[in-house]
Amino acid sequence: MRAVTVIGMGDEGCPGLSSLAINAVAKAQVLAGGERHLDFFPQFRGEKIVFKGDLIRATERIAELASEHTVCVLASGDPLFFGIGNLISKKVGLEHVDFIPAPSSIQQAFARVGMKWDDAEILSLHGRQIEGLVTKLQSLRKVALFTDEVNHPRAIASYLSNFGETDWTAFVCEDLGGKEERIRKFDIKLLSEEEGINPLNVLILTRNESEWKSPSIVPNVPEENYAKRTPKKGLITKKEVRILSVAYLDIRDDSVIWDIGAGSGSIAIEAAQIAKNGKSYAIEVDPEGIEICKQNVLSQKTDNVHVVSGKAPEILERLPDPDCVFVGGSKGNLYEIIRICLNRLSSSGSLVVNAVTLDNVAEAYQSFKKLRLVPDVTLLNVSRGQPLADYLRYEALNPIHIFKVTKPEGFQR
Known part of the structure; x- marks a missing residue:
């Protein structure tokens, strides 16, 4: 076992973890993660590092402790898929880190909708600016989006509407694996008016036009x-x-x-x-x-x-x-x-x-x-x-x- 183990979790918590992941937590002297993930382990008696705001400082602390302690980091889904895994590797050193992934929220979302996703583009608006999304969509047929409290599904739909980019069907996948899981289908206009969406969500967009073709690679607008x-x-x-x-x-x-x-x-x-x-x-x-x-x-x-x-x-x-x-x-x-x-x-x-x-x-x-x-x-x-x-x-x-x-x-x- 290496000094740091990064464990992916679903919203169902401990029941979704493998025996390998449970054993890693049991042997850990330090447990790090967001409050939501740490709450799944109230019995843990070692040091806890709560991810709040400054992730850089938190990962630097993990790197300091890893020299003399075993550390488990709890993350959502697959830690190396738009997750904290890459940051941990850079701070601690890849040779000192093990990863135990769970299905990502994107995988779960497509599974719940019953849609193949090997042809989908995955984009993240989590902690990022929304500008540029419309330009990217021009060459895409199917997209899955990580969202956040600013770039939430309603805000995204409203933004797309401003550019007339409305010929999409939206699937809002909320609290996947959790007690309030819900999958809903919208057109862009209805989604731009929808309130009360769970902040834990993934947004899938699919084009309505079956005959749609992506634009020319070389721009040549008359x-x-x-x-x-x-x-x-x-x-x-x-x-x-x-x-x-x-x-x-x-x-x-x-x-x-x-x-x-x-x-x-x-x-x-x-x-x-x-x-x-x-x-x-x-x-x-x-x-x-x-x-x-x-x-x-x-x-x-x-x-x-x-x-x-x-x-x-x-x-x-x-x-x-x-x-x-x-x-x-x-x-x-x-x-x-x-x-x-x-x-x-x-x-x-x-x-x-x-x-x-x-x-x-x-x-x-x-x-x-x-x-x-x-x-x-x-x-x-x-x-x-x-x-x-x-x-x-x-x-x-x-x-x-x-x-x-x-x-x-x-x-x-």
Whole structure:
């Protein structure tokens, strides 16, 4: 037996424990866990560590005691599945820890509903922000969610409703294995109004559309799907330009992206669709543009996009450091914007600047030259087929210069 044994429990308490788990508790000198779990062992006479608030300090105490005592840690379900097991391993050392798992609440929830779950995505909102959930859901058909007292099922349903993300059936699985176990089925609207849900719950969401297909891996939203300032046509980046510009940003799943001079927010939105576990910031100074960005965030269901009202470069100091930066507008401050963005970029981060007018092209080129950087430059000429009577002709779009640099190691200007 190792110094620390982490035991998974269900809400039924001791009756659900194996003889191996019971023996581990009987031999322990220290018992740690939440009050709910510790209450199952009123006869225990050794030292107890109650998990309240600061889990880091509690696990540090466990690590201290484990050098001379045998310790049992009580956890919910499978301790290594969105549980405390990983934290214990890091603090104590994996070689000193044994795990005795119980069925996780997710397993129990799907079993009660009678639904297979090998095709489900498991997400946790326990102690986490809800922002980004809607973006993730766009590519999912079946989801199970760990909830908490803030992100409870009613709040989640209300949040989804704000984005029009309502075509789901919800199963609320309460107090699984406990005396008040209850499984209920809702649509999103009814769930957003439901009171009195047990705080111990798991939420399962399944899509209603049997013919639903996940969206394209490469975002390519037509211009007409975006709200934009008319007749100012230039304030929406054309689809072909977006596809190439977003590709040049080298976005990863958890990237932080800045879209400076966001206009209608299309680059920020399509970048966010790739960085589902990241965040995208649409930075715009024009009040009308700000409102249009917000409309597009809602219509494109990308809740990991933050619309920021302000002028670059001054507003940038309020934002977290980026991994990727796109500059579509600069209001005459392009050199300073490029310099500051490169200083703030993460190691090997990407900076992409789009320029339409000859003035902007010259300003971008001279800015990089002044910073002693040699960008990759692409001149993109796009023509689209347009019908003319019984014929097809080409209609040219404005040519775009795309400048791209990768932050050099040790860059500081």
